[in-house]
Each structure stands twice: as structure tokens, then as C-alpha cells.
Amino acid sequence: MAAPLEKRIILADYGKPDSHTLSVYEAGGGYSALKKALISEKDKWTPDAIINEVKASNLRGRGGAGFPTGLKWSFVPRNTGKPTYVVCNADESEPGTFKDRVILEDLPHSIIEGMILAGLALESGQGYIYLRGEFYKGWQRVDAAIQEAYAKGYLGENILGSGKTFHLATYRGAGAYICGEETALLESLEGRRGHPRLKPPFPAVKGLYGSPTTVNNVETFAAIPHIINNGGDWFKKLGIGNEKSGGTKLFSVSGHVMKPGVYEVPMGISLIDFINETAGGIRPGKELKAVIPGGSSTPVMTRQEAMRAKLDYESMAEIGTFLGSGGMIVLDSSTDMVQLTKRLADFYAHESCGQCTPCREGSKWIADIIDRLIDGNAVEEDLTTLLSFTKNMGNGTTICPFADANVMGVVPIVEKFYDEFLYYLEKGKSGEGK
Amino acid sequence: MRAVENYTFSAKAEERFKKLETQFPERESLVLWALHLVQEDAGYIPPSAISYVAERVGVSRSHVQGVISFYAMFHDKPMGKFHLQVCVNASCWLAGSDELEKTIENHLRIRPGETTPDGLFTYNRQGECLASCGTAPVVQVNADYHESMTPQKLETLIEQLKRNS
Numbered sequence: 050m051a052a053p054l055e056k057r058i059i060l061a062d063y064g065k066p067d068s069h070t071l072s073v074y075e076a077g078g079g080y081s082a083l084k085k086a087l088i089s090e091k092d093k094w095t096p097d098a099i100i101n102e103v104k105a106s107n108l109r110g111r112g113g114a115g116f117p118t119g120l121k122w123s124f125v126p127r128n129t130g131k132p133t134y135v136v137c138n139a140d141e142s143e144p145g146t147f148k149d150r151v152i153l154e155d156l157p158h159s160i161i162e163g164m165i166l167a168g169l170a171l172e173s174g175q176g177y178i179y180l181r182g183e184f185y186k187g188w189q190r191v192d193a194a195i196q197e198a199y200a201k202g203y204l205g206e207n208i209l210g211s212g213k214t215f216h217l218a219t220y221r222g223a224g225a226y227i228c229g230e231e232t233a234l235l236e237s238l239e240g241r242r243g244h245p246r247l248k249p250p251f252p253a254v255k256g257l258y259g260s261p262t263t264v265n266n267v268e269t270f271a272a273i274p275h276i277i278n279n280g281g282d283w284f285k286k287l288g289i290g291n292e293k294s295g296g297t298k299l300f301s302v303s304g305h306v307m308k309p310g311v312y313e314v315p316m317g318i319s320l321i322d323f324i325n326e327t328a329g330g331i332r333p334g335k336e337l338k339a340v341i342p343g344g345s346s347t348p349v350m351t352r353q354e355a356m357r358a359k360l361d362y363e364s365m366a367e368i369g370t371f372l373g374s375g376g377m378i379v380l381d382s383s384t385d386m387v388q389l390t391k392r393l394a395d396f397y398a399h400e401s402c403g404q405c406t407p408c409r410e411g412s413k414w415i416a417d418i419i420d421r422l423i424d425g426n427a428v429e430e431d432l433t434t435l436l437s438f439t440k441n442m443g444n445g446t447t448i449c450p451f452a453d454a455n456v457m458g459v460v461p462i463v464e465k466f467y468d469e470f471l472y473y474l475e476k477g478k479s480g481e482g483k
Numbered sequence: 484m485r486a487v488e489n490y491t492f493s494a495k496a497e498e499r500f501k502k503l504e505t506q507f508p509e510r511e512s513l514v515l516w517a518l519h520l521v522q523e524d525a526g527y528i529p530p531s532a533i534s535y536v537a538e539r540v541g542v543s544r545s546h547v548q549g550v551i552s553f554y555a556m557f558h559d560k561p562m563g564k565f566h567l568q569v570c571v572n573a574s575c576w577l578a579g580s581d582e583l584e585k586t587i588e589n590h591l592r593i594r595p596g597e598t599t600p601d602g603l604f605t606y607n608r609q610g611e612c613l614a615s616c617g618t619a620p621v622v623q624v625n626a627d628y629h630e631s632m633t634p635q636k637l638e639t640l641i642e643q644l645k646r647n648s
């Protein structure tokens with residue numbers, strides 16, 4: 050059942066018994082977009098027509114960066130003589146994010162249909178779904194759904210008698226956050242260590258096996274069938290904020306709210322209404338202190354900032370943060386921001402792939418300073434040093450944006466809640482913390 | 484569990500590998516898949532499996548070794564029968580993962596990275612968020628997630644696992 054303010058499009062069948070099966074998906078209109086594109090409206094849905102419809106929808110990549118999907122697809126060259134690949138990023142490991150897992154486990158056919166449509170748009174005959182290794186149940190569900198789709202003729206050669214071919218296979222990661230970054234994902238999918246590649250060339254031109262490739266997020270693909278069925282303009286207008294952020298979006302909310310979970314709401318609704326109405330509000334007797342809006346790599350918002358935020362790409366950018374993956378962590382007045390920072394800093398220090406010195410060393414330094422602070426061994430300069438060297442960690446000094454993600458996730462917490470860090474410093478100096 | 488000296492794929496792994504060989508145009512892609520199959524067979528990646536995978540896929544041993552050392556889920560040492568991983572990232576910490584860590588340490592008397600002397604349990608702190616933050620805190624046991632955990636529930640689970648083994 051939908052929660053207050055929810056508008057369920059992608060999640061329409063979420064919660065129904067056996068929603069992961071082909072029969073339930075078809076009963077809810079599943080694969081009708083594919084049938085339209087391949088059979089009943091086959092002349093209309095040329096590759097360009099599909100891309101243009103996706104452009105018109107203003108769908109933006111749901112993996113975190115928010116890049117317009119139609120535009121991304123239009124960069125993939127056709128007729129290169131090489132195969133083109135459609136890759137689904139199901140590595141979901143940005144702390145605070147757990148929306149893709151719901152689609153993978155409970156609505157896997159929506160991903161498959163979206164990927165086949167992407168295959169038609171890009172004239173690709175092969176797709177891969179890269180799941181993080183920890184998602185064993187998700188992998189089983191996706192694998193079973195692929196087999197159902199093959200059996201029913203939605204995948205394989207001559208799909209539904211149309212003459213088109215699209216094959217789909219799964220791949221399992223093995224515990225590395227960096228493999229969510231699309232070029233690291235491709236390295237991993239090619240059977241190597243997950244080291245991000247230098248860009249350009251972008252995957253659109255030189256991706257998997259050196260061929261044209263699109264990498265899109267799970268939720269991005271799941272939105273495609275609805276766009277083909279109901280039109281790009283319809284999808285765009287589902288958003289109630291500004292036109293550039295089209296559609297509904299899944300948000301996964303955790304932390305100090307009464308009803309954590311995954312919700313689908315129109316883009317552009319107020320953040321505080323979402324917290325209070327959809328997610329059941331803050332725990333009784335506590336007050337909102339801060340919100341990490343879109344996964345741990347998006348800058349934390351203070352209560353004041355959160356009060357005026359709207360859930361779309363532009364409004365978040367105005368406040369100096371990002372909508373990101375929609376993985377929202379809500380923090381109430383009881384939260385110790387220094388301890389919270391430790392959890393994130395340790396995570397980034399552990400997950401840096403180690404290719405670039407500023408990232409490998411910088412992430413370790415951050416974690417060490419936070420540790421010293423907590424252990425009572427920090428000195429006055431530690432905090433200023435942290436704020437200084439983190440300026441040189443990302444900003445184009447590294448191959449991929451991991452270092453930027455680390456800095457954006459950690460530094461705003463230190464800056465905006467500096468008093469709490471000073472408190473630990475003073476406590477340490479007085480010998481209390483030891 | 485599969486023999487670890489002179490490891491070869493089990494019949495089931497062999498069948499899956501044959502199918503996987505048809506799905507990827509370049510064989511190198513099979514490295515991670517082959518290692519997953521080995522681990523499902525043997526519980527870890529025994530030394531003999533490294534040459535085996537290298538040979539079956541057609542890459543060097545050092546390539547396989549490099550992959551194993553990069554990815555946290557591949558274990559080059561035997562693990563306990565049950566691998567307990569407590570997520571300690573932000574949302575699980577907010578929901579009380581500290582208490583779960585204490586529960587394991589007190590109950591099984593092992594520290595992170597250790598295995599109980601009877602070989603039943605290996606315990607690790609999982610720094611990577613497991614995408615289960617809405618049902619935090621979470622403990623992963625082998626492939627399964629145990630969500631909305633409490634110290635009480637964890638103790639019961641550990642006792643159950645002991646009984647069923």
C-alpha cells in the first residue's frame with residue numbers, strides 16, 4: 050500500500066505476493082511496452098524515436114550523478130561494426146541506499162524490459178546485469194526472471210517474432226564499493242581488479258570490451274517501460290517541481306525516522322513533508338538535527354537547510370548538496386556527529402581502490418585523524434590539517450570521483466558541526482577521552 | 484565440502500561454467516564467476532584452485548591471485564562454517580550495531596577476523612553498507628541477510644546455527 054505523498058509507478062506491484070514473477074508482472078501491464086515497440090507500433094518505435102521519448106521524459110540517471118538518460122544514449126555511436134552493450138549497474142553500495150535491492154528482489158522483470166528497450170534504442174544485442182556479490186537473493190531472483198523471459202520469448206533470438214535479438218546475462222561482483230563506479234564496473238565485468246579507467250574515452254564510445262556501451266542504474270532501466278507506454282511528456286509531468294527533474298523517484302530513508310523504507314514520490318516535493326508524512330516523522334521526543342540526502346557521499350544538510358529543501362536535482366544543488374541516489378539518512382538530536390563521521394571515514398579509507406595517491410593516502414589520513422580525535426590523542430592542528438589537505442584530494446587530481454565523494458561526505462559534517470569536533474579535541478586534551 | 488587438494492569443479496559448478504562460457508565473448512570475464520563457483524564448492528579459494536581457475540579461464544595465475552586479493556568476498560583461507568558479518572556502516576550504527584558486535588564477542592569469545600576453535604563461526608565487521616539500512620541493523624550469515632537484528636535475536640540465531648550444524 051502506498052504511503053502518504055507516494056505515487057507508485059515503478060513500485061506499483063511492490064508488496065504484492067509473487068511480484069517478482071513473470072505472471073504478476075504481466076498482469077500489471079508488464080512487457081506491454083516491449084510488445085508496442087516490437088509489434089503493434091513497430092513502425093513508430095525506431096531507435097531514434099525511443100531515444101527521443103526518453104529525452105522528452107527528462108529522466109535522469111538514478112545511480113547518483115543525475116545525467117539525462119536520453120542524452121547519454123544519444124552519445125552511443127551506432128553502426129561502428131562492433132557490438133554495442135547495455136549494462137545495468139546493480140552494484141548498489143552507496144551507504145544509505147537500498148532502493149535498487151527492492152527492484153532486484155521484488156520487481157526484476159521491470160529491469161529486464163527496460164534493458165531490452167534500451168537494446169532496441171542502441172541496436173544492441175547483448176546486455177549484462179552486474180550485481181554486487183552480497184546480493185545473493187537479488188541475483189537468484191534476477192536469474193530466475195531472465196530464464197522466465199527467455200522461455201516466454203522476450204529474450205533471445207527473434208524476440209516475439211520481430212527478428213530482433215537481445216541476450217541478457219548476470220555477473221556477480223565480490224565486495225568492492227568502487228565497482229559501482231561505471232568504469233571500475235566494466236573492468237570488473239572483464240574479469241579484473243575494479244580499477245576505474247581514465248576518461249575520456251567514455252564508455253559510450255569505448256566501454257565493455259572496447260565497444261560502445263551504456264551503463265545505467267537499476268531504477269533508470271525500470272522507468273523506461275513506463276515512458277514508452279505512457280509517453281515522455283507524461284513522465285516528465287509526474288514531477289511537481291521544475292521540468293528538468295522529470296518523473297517520480299525512489300527514495301530509501303533510514304536513520305531516526307518512524308517508518309524507514311523505500312518510497313516512490315513525485316520529484317520536487319518538500320523534503321520535510323517527505324520525512325514527516327511519508328516516513329512517519331522523527332522519533333517522539335527528538336528533533337531533526339541533520340539529513341544526509343542522497344547517500345553518504347552527498348553533503349550533509351543542517352536542520353535549517355533541510356527545512357527549505359525540495360526533492361529535485363536543482364533545488365538540492367541550490368542548497369549546496371545533491372539528490373544523489375536518493376539514499377537519505379535522517380539524524381535526530383541524539384546523534385554524535387563525530388562517531389558518525391568515523392563510520393563514514395573508515396568506510397572510505399577501506400574502499401579506496403588505491404590507484405591514485407591523493408585518494409589512497411588522503412582517505413587514510415581522514416580516518417586516522419577522526420580516530421585520534423575519538424581516542425583523545427588529537428592535537429589542535431589536526432582539524433585544520435584535515436580541512437586543508439582535503440581540498441587537494443579530489444578536484445581532478447584522481448582518475449575517478451571517489452576522492453570527491455569521500456570529501457563531500459565527510460568535510461561538510463566537520464564544517465557544519467565543528468563544535469562537536471572541538472568538544473572531542475578539548476576532552477582529549479584534558480585527558481578525559483583516554 | 485569439496486576436496487581442496489587438486490581442486491576441480493563439482494558437477495554442478497562444471498555445468499554452470501559451461502553455460503557461462505557461452506555468455507561472455509571474452510574469456511577473461513569468467514575469472515570472477517569461476518571464483519564464485521569455487522567458493523560455493525569449497526567454502527574458500529584453496530591454493531590448488533588458483534592454477535585450476537587460471538587454466539580453465541586461460542589467464543595467468545597472478546591475474547587470478549590479483550583478483551582474489553582485490554575483492555573482499557574472496558577468501559584465500561578456510562572460513563568457519565558460518566560467516567557472521569555485522570554491518571557497521573552509518574545506518575546500522577545508528578540502529579545499534581555496536582551492541583551486536585558485543586553480543587558476538589561475548590557469546591562466541593572471538594574478535595573480528597577470528598574463527599571459533601570448533602570451526603563453526605567466523606566473525607567480521609562489515610564496513611560496506613549492505614543496502615539494508617531500512618531494516619538496520621543487519622547481520623549477514625553466509626549468503627543470507629538477517630535484518631532488524633537485536634542482541635536477543637542474534638543470540639537465538641547463533642544458538643540455532645549451533646544446534647543445526
Ligand SMILES: Cc1cc2nc3c(=O)[nH]c(=O)nc-3n(C[C@H](O)[C@H](O)[C@H](O)COP(=O)(O)O)c2cc1C
Pocket residue numbers: 109110111112113114115116118121138139140141142143226227228229230231232264265266267269449450451454
Ligand atoms: C564511487 C562511486 C560509486 C558509485 N556507485 C554506484 C552504484 O552503486 N550504483 C549506481 O547505479 N551508480 C553508481 N555510481 C555512478 C556510476 O558511475 C554511473 O554514473 C551510473 O551507473 C550511471 O547510471 P545512471 O546514468 O542510470 O545513473 C557510482 C559512482 C562513483 C563515483
Ligand code: FES
Pocket residue numbers: 144145146570571572573574575576612613614615616619620621
Ligand atoms: S548501513 Fe548497514 S545496511 Fe546500510
